[in-house]
Amino acid sequence: MANAADRAYQTIRAAILDRTFPPDARLKEAELVAFCGVSRTPVREALRRLAAEDFVRIQRNQGAEVKSWSSDDLDDLFSLRALLEGHAAGRAAQRIRQSDLARIASAIADMDAVLAGRAPQADKIAEFLRLNRVVHEAVWRASGSERLVSMLGRLVEQALMAHTAQQFSLARVAQSHHHHQELLRALEARDDAWAEAIMRSHIRAARQALEPPAGPHGGPHGGRAE
Amino acid sequence: MANAADRAYQTIRAAILDRTFPPDARLKEAELVAFCGVSRTPVREALRRLAAEDFVRIQRNQGAEVKSWSSDDLDDLFSLRALLEGHAAGRAAQRIRQSDLARIASAIADMDAVLAGRAPQADKIAEFLRLNRVVHEAVWRASGSERLVSMLGRLVEQALMAHTAQQFSLARVAQSHHHHQELLRALEARDDAWAEAIMRSHIRAARQALEPPAGPHGGPHGGRAE
DNA sequence: ACGGCGCCGATTGTATACACTAGCGCGCTA
DNA sequence: TAGCGCGCTAGTGTATACAATCGGCGCCGT
Numbered sequence: 001m002a003n004a005a006d007r008a009y010q011t012i013r014a015a016i017l018d019r020t021f022p023p024d025a026r027l028k029e030a031e032l033v034a035f036c037g038v039s040r041t042p043v044r045e046a047l048r049r050l051a052a053e054d055f056v057r058i059q060r061n062q063g064a065e066v067k068s069w070s071s072d073d074l075d076d077l078f079s080l081r082a083l084l085e086g087h088a089a090g091r092a093a094q095r096i097r098q099s100d101l102a103r104i105a106s107a108i109a110d111m112d113a114v115l116a117g118r119a120p121q122a123d124k125i126a127e128f129l130r131l132n133r134v135v136h137e138a139v140w141r142a143s144g145s146e147r148l149v150s151m152l153g154r155l156v157e158q159a160l161m162a163h164t165a166q167q168f169s170l171a172r173v174a175q176s177h178h179h180h181q182e183l184l185r186a187l188e189a190r191d192d193a194w195a196e197a198i199m200r201s202h203i204r205a206a207r208q209a210l211e212p213p214a215g216p217h218g219g220p221h222g223g224r225a226e
Numbered sequence: 227m228a229n230a231a232d233r234a235y236q237t238i239r240a241a242i243l244d245r246t247f248p249p250d251a252r253l254k255e256a257e258l259v260a261f262c263g264v265s266r267t268p269v270r271e272a273l274r275r276l277a278a279e280d281f282v283r284i285q286r287n288q289g290a291e292v293k294s295w296s297s298d299d300l301d302d303l304f305s306l307r308a309l310l311e312g313h314a315a316g317r318a319a320q321r322i323r324q325s326d327l328a329r330i331a332s333a334i335a336d337m338d339a340v341l342a343g344r345a346p347q348a349d350k351i352a353e354f355l356r357l358n359r360v361v362h363e364a365v366w367r368a369s370g371s372e373r374l375v376s377m378l379g380r381l382v383e384q385a386l387m388a389h390t391a392q393q394f395s396l397a398r399v400a401q402s403h404h405h406h407q408e409l410l411r412a413l414e415a416r417d418d419a420w421a422e423a424i425m426r427s428h429i430r431a432a433r434q435a436l437e438p439p440a441g442p443h444g445g446p447h448g449g450r451a452e
Numbered sequence: 453a454c455g456g457c458g459c460c461g462a463t464t465g466t467a468t469a470c471a472c473t474a475g476c477g478c479g480c481t482a
Numbered sequence: 483t484a485g486c487g488c489g490c491t492a493g494t495g496t497a498t499a500c501a502a503t504c505g506g507c508g509c510c511g512t
Contacts, residue, residue, distance in 0.1 A: 039467045052278040
């Protein structure tokens with residue numbers, strides 16, 4: 001993260017994530033220059049990049065605004081994640097190497113330790129989320145498709161930006177943990193259909209735990225229970 | 227396409243497509259400034275955008291180069307396309323409206339006319355490809371997932387950039403045409419499993435028609451039969 | 453002769469000045 | 483008073499000057 005453009009990107013991204021710039025906020029280049037401490041050129045580059053990743057919206061001559069997420073968007077997002085992560089898990093079951101299985105097993109063991117420990121709940125959840133990412137990325141990689149890795153990376157980033165990760169309860173984490181354990185068994189058994197199925201469940205459960213999925217006509221802005 | 231950045235983007239993209247800039251060619255900003263007739267700022271913006279869409283690779287302080295595609299890349303690309311287009315077709319079967327069915331039917335009828343006509347073969351194929359895109363996009367849209375539309379758009383653009391469309395033979399087109407007709411029947415019957423299956427076949431057949439799919443250890447650079 | 457150090461040119465990264473566009477408010481007119 | 487148009491201004495788009503960086507080449511020391 002050496003150069004100014006990257007710094008600006010990270011800075012703005014973090015600010016969106018912690019709601020310094022809330023959804024729909026207008027991002028004026030001059031403000032961001034002050035905020036990031038770099039000139040307009042790298043700020044603009046950062047904005048373009050954020051737009052390419054769907055975190056902000058840019059309209060010609062009208063600047064950028066933080067993208068907001070409707071409940072329908074979340075449905076869409078998680079439905080695609082379920083499809084792709086399921087696919088990745090299925091492929092992984094056919095190809096994963098012993099060493100990667102070991103890494104996943106070890107991450108899951110770490111989760112056990114974290115959950116059994118007596119750290120503050122928030123810390124437990126944060127650490128669990130980190131390990132969660134480790135497990136998922138290992139599965140993506142094991143799928144043997146670089147493109148799948150990058151697409152899933154994007155989808156997960158988008159889920160993050162929609163502030164879905166802040167709603168994890170300990171109960172949710174426990175369920176998630178069980179899914180991981182079952183996923184590991186499926187991978188060890190090289191049972192691709194099983195791996196795919198449990199992964200799909202895992203993702204769909206995550207969507208369900210968030211919020212009222214869009215009903216007949218889901219509201220425009222998914223509320224967030226923080 | 228009014229502003230300089232867009233112009234630069236389109237110009238460079240077209241030049242990559244027609245091999246003015248062949249795969250692995252180094253794209254120096256100064257050259258592109260001359261080539262596009264705009265200053266470095268919009269050229270750089272165009273390059274960043276092309277990189278985000280995976281058409282070029284940018285390395286820090288080392289400029290950009292046209293991305294080249296291995297046979298494995300193509301496998302990956304088409305495998306993902308098959309999954310996602312199949313998914314889209316399945317969803318479309320459940321949701322598509324009469325008017326969209328009509329549009330697809332009409333595009334297919336146009337294909338009939340084109341193939342029956344006596345235009346030069348190259349023109350026939352070009353027109354077929356245009357209508358092909360119309361049909362596919364209609365299906366994507368009917369899937370009701372905006373995200374799916376944009377992901378598939380990207381994947382197809384990448385396939386284009388890998389110069390896969392230049393290898394269409396009339397025989398291939400005829401097979402493709404039959405797939406479309408069957409897809410339409412599946413959609414009309416609202417049979418999602420059928421629609422998904424035929425669409426997957428359609429895409430996998432396209433991959434197969436291209437080139438030796440990567441064998442046990444596919445060569446690093448898919449040759450192209452031009 | 454060979455290895456390392458440092459300079460130099462080429463190229464990208466950053467800052468800033470200037471140009472253009474769009475949106476808004478004021479005033480003029482009917 | 484309502485409607486239209488003009489000009490102002492905030493903000494983005496573009497060009498260009500300047501700074502930092504990388505890689506290669508040659509010189510020097512051993």
